[in-house]
Amino acid sequence: MQPGAQNATVAPRGPLAWGQLNFLHTTDTHGWLEGHLKEQNYGADWGDFVSFTRHMRHKSGNLGVDLLLIDTGDLHDGNGLSDASSPNGALSNLVFENVDYDLLTIGNHELYVTDIAYETFNQFSKVYGERYLTSNVQILNNQTGEFEYIGSKFRYFTTAHGLRIMSFGVLYDFKGNSNVSKVIKAADLVKETWFLDAVQYPEPIDLFLVIGHNPVRPTAGGSTFGTLYKTIRGLRPDTPIQAFGGHTHIRDFAVFDDKSTGLESGRYCETVGWLSMSGINSSTFKGNMKPRGVPNPTQPAVNVTATGGNPTKSNLLYQRRYLDFNRLTFAYHAVGSQDNTFDLHSGERVTDLITTDRKALNLTALYGCAPATYCQSCKPFGAEGNIFPLLATALATTVINQSRADIPRLIIINTGSVRFDLVEGPFTFDDSFIVSPFTDAFQFIPDVPYNYASQILGVINAGPADKKRRDLGPRDFSFTPMTGEVCPEGTAEHAHDSLKPRSEPMTRGLHRRQTTATTPGYVTKDDFGTDGDDTIHSKIPFYPQPEYLQANASFPTDGSEPTTVDLIFLDFIVADVLAALKSVGAKEAASDVSYYLPKTFTTNSYLPAYAKIAWQANVPNCPVGAGVGSGS
Numbered sequence: 001m002q003p004g005a006q007n008a009t010v011a012p013r014g015p016l017a018w019g020q021l022n023f024l025h026t027t028d029t030h031g032w033l034e035g036h037l038k039e040q041n042y043g044a045d046w047g048d049f050v051s052f053t054r055h056m057r058h059k060s061g062n063l064g065v066d067l068l069l070i071d072t073g074d075l076h077d078g079n080g081l082s083d084a085s086s087p088n089g090a091l092s093n094l095v096f097e098n099v100d101y102d103l104l105t106i107g108n109h110e111l112y113v114t115d116i117a118y119e120t121f122n123q124f125s126k127v128y129g130e131r132y133l134t135s136n137v138q139i140l141n142n143q144t145g146e147f148e149y150i151g152s153k154f155r156y157f158t159t160a161h162g163l164r165i166m167s168f169g170v171l172y173d174f175k176g177n178s179n180v181s182k183v184i185k186a187a188d189l190v191k192e193t194w195f196l197d198a199v200q201y202p203e204p205i206d207l208f209l210v211i212g213h214n215p216v217r218p219t220a221g222g223s224t225f226g227t228l229y230k231t232i233r234g235l236r237p238d239t240p241i242q243a244f245g246g247h248t249h250i251r252d253f254a255v256f257d258d259k260s261t262g263l264e265s266g267r268y269c270e271t272v273g274w275l276s277m278s279g280i281n282s283s284t285f286k287g288n289m290k291p292r293g294v295p296n297p298t299q300p301a302v303n304v305t306a307t308g309g310n311p312t313k314s315n316l317l318y319q320r321r322y323l324d325f326n327r328l329t330f331a332y333h334a335v336g337s338q339d340n341t342f343d344l345h346s347g348e349r350v351t352d353l354i355t356t357d358r359k360a361l362n363l364t365a366l367y368g369c370a371p372a373t374y375c376q377s378c379k380p381f382g383a384e385g386n387i388f389p390l391l392a393t394a395l396a397t398t399v400i401n402q403s404r405a406d407i408p409r410l411i412i413i414n415t416g417s418v419r420f421d422l423v424e425g426p427f428t429f430d431d432s433f434i435v436s437p438f439t440d441a442f443q444f445i446p447d448v449p450y451n452y453a454s455q456i457l458g459v460i461n462a463g464p465a466d467k468k469r470r471d472l473g474p475r476d477f478s479f480t481p482m483t484g485e486v487c488p489e490g491t492a493e494h495a496h497d498s499l500k501p502r503s504e505p506m507t508r509g510l511h512r513r514q515t516t517a518t519t520p521g522y523v524t525k526d527d528f529g530t531d532g533d534d535t536i537h538s539k540i541p542f543y544p545q546p547e548y549l550q551a552n553a554s555f556p557t558d559g560s561e562p563t564t565v566d567l568i569f570l571d572f573i574v575a576d577v578l579a580a581l582k583s584v585g586a587k588e589a590a591s592d593v594s595y596y597l598p599k600t601f602t603t604n605s606y607l608p609a610y611a612k613i614a615w616q617a618n619v620p621n622c623p624v625g626a627g628v629g630s631g632s
């Protein structure tokens with residue numbers, strides 16, 4: 001745990017059930033390896049996770065069962081530890097690599113920027129060798145001029161206790177990658193000869209493991225697990241298929257059929273997914289089907305939340321749990337690993353490395369003192385305490401081209417560029433990445449007739465869901481709830497509405513005042529019901545937010561409408577804005593677009609610039625929250 005971070009006070013609901021085969025799963029860590037310095041529920045750092053995984057490995061050995069560690073990508077963009085280095089991930093990947101994963105796969109955030117794609121290919125993928133799976137992602141080899149797979153296309157392996165596994169790693173049909181990589185669509189992948197040969201491998205297969213930076217629920221927009229599942233099941237009607245997904249930043253567990261399920265394990269080092277299973281038929285398995293002295297999995301793969309459920313014929317039994325990322329949780333479940341103390345030297349070394357990196361990156365450098373907490377979705381859009389009015393003010397205050405300062409302007413950003421709540425108190429270099437990590441720059445079209453420009457926000461916000469995000473097909477779920485008191489009835493219960501998150505993360509700011517046994521946090525409903533959250537939490541509110549936000553500045557002070565405006569928008573959303581202009585009949589087109597500010601002023605710049613203007617005076621009286629500023 002990093003200096004100043006706090007440990008959780010509420011213990012898990014009970015011991016984990018261990019089966020014949022067990023998994024620990026992380027996804028969408030987005031650089032949060034320092035842990036959540038301002039949140040008790042997620043106060044562990046990556047060093048604590050290293051100790052935890054090693055204890056769990058020992059424990060699995062003692063129990064005579066297999067344990068596999070899996071990560072499903074998106075390693076950067078979201079935290080100073082990953083994003084303050086160049087290229088981002090250069091330091092945090094060295095921290096991440098201390099976990100001895102058995103299988104990993106690539107996320108979209110490894111592919112937006114060419115330098116990062118090559119860093120992933122040349123450095124990160126080599127650390128894990130054949131365990132890094134990229135069944136549908138290739139990169140241009142500059143030497144040969146040919147595209148080659150970044151990692152392995154598939155991996156056939158035998159576990160320590162003799163299970164024979166065929167594994168694939170499949171990214172959703174991502175379209176926003178830079179031009180040095182190629183993402184092969186799932187519909188094409190499943191027709192490739194090598195894939196079909198791997199599914200029909202001549203050696204025995206006891207289980208298929210399909211991991212992917214890919215929403216795990218096949219019916220979720222953007223997921224390609226359905227395509228993969230149908231193909232494998234069509235060729236192998238009786239073999240268990242186990243999926244691990246990510247990208248949508250939620251806790252979820254989906255039942256595909258009586259021997260196929262999928263787990264998704266949240267985001268940002270808030271969640272470690274646990275899955276255990278027993279009943280896999282294997283002539284070579286030499287371990288324990290039901291390890292003694294611990295609970296064993298009891299749930300058949302039946303969707304208990306669907307009307308009527310579904311029948312099961314298989315002998316497979318499962319347990320899924322979503323573990324909160326804190327030391328109390330880790331130490332609780334590590335008991336029985338033979339080591340008396342939780343902290344292992346290997347873990348402590350990683351904790352020290354994070355502390356050193358944070359100092360070197362100057363992550364506690366202070367821009368100002370935020371007067372309040374502003375959340376992404378705990379309040380209705382535009383309400384007091386909602387982050388977007390603050391961001392509109394910050395944009396209007398800082399996005400100014402001095403030569404055009406007096407010209408009325410509309411500034412549009414995608415709300416997906418905002419990744420986390422902004423917490424009352426010190427606003428640091430680290431927080432600038434936590435809230436708005438990307439480096440998308442501000443483009444504009446000058447002198448757009450106001451009657452056209454004023455329609456753009458409405459058009460892009462109302463646009464068909466499948467046009468809203470340039471890098472995901474039908475739907476992106478990256479909106480995620482964050483703070484609050486009590487969830488209005490039903491917000492977390494609409495778990496089967498594919499446009500809603502299936503679980504809701506812990507509050508920032510409020511939870512430290514909790515003294516009762518239950519703190520606000522994830523309340524998850526999935527296909528196995530409502531007992532998946534390892535720590536029982538109270539619900540927190542969630543309000544959907546629009547996809548785009550608009551600020552305006554230098555408008556006539558008499559309240560009249562301007563005739564024309566500078567229409568300013570992020571380069572990341574230029575295609576959406578141009579399409580909207582066309583749809584309202586404006587003549588402006590791509591050739592009219594240029595940069596409004598230097599490309600170095602980005603979505604990661606406007607909040608620090610605003611904090612320096614608006615929040616520096618508060619610094620002497622700034623309340624120092626737990627852990628804030630103590631990392632250096």
Ligand SMILES: Nc1ccn([C@@H]2O[C@H](COP(=O)(O)O)[C@@H](O)[C@H]2O)c(=O)n1
Nearest residue numbers: 074108247416417438440469476478572
């Ligand atoms: N340059 C970028 C890149 C991404 N975004 C936003 O992030 C979303 C994807 O993030 P995931 O963790 O869900 O993969 C993407 O849909 C955009 O909203 C961005 O704003 N700028």
Ligand SMILES: [Zn+2]
Nearest residue numbers: 028074247249
């Ligand atoms: Zn992600």
Ligand SMILES: [Zn+2]
Nearest residue numbers: 074107108247
């Ligand atoms: Zn993603």
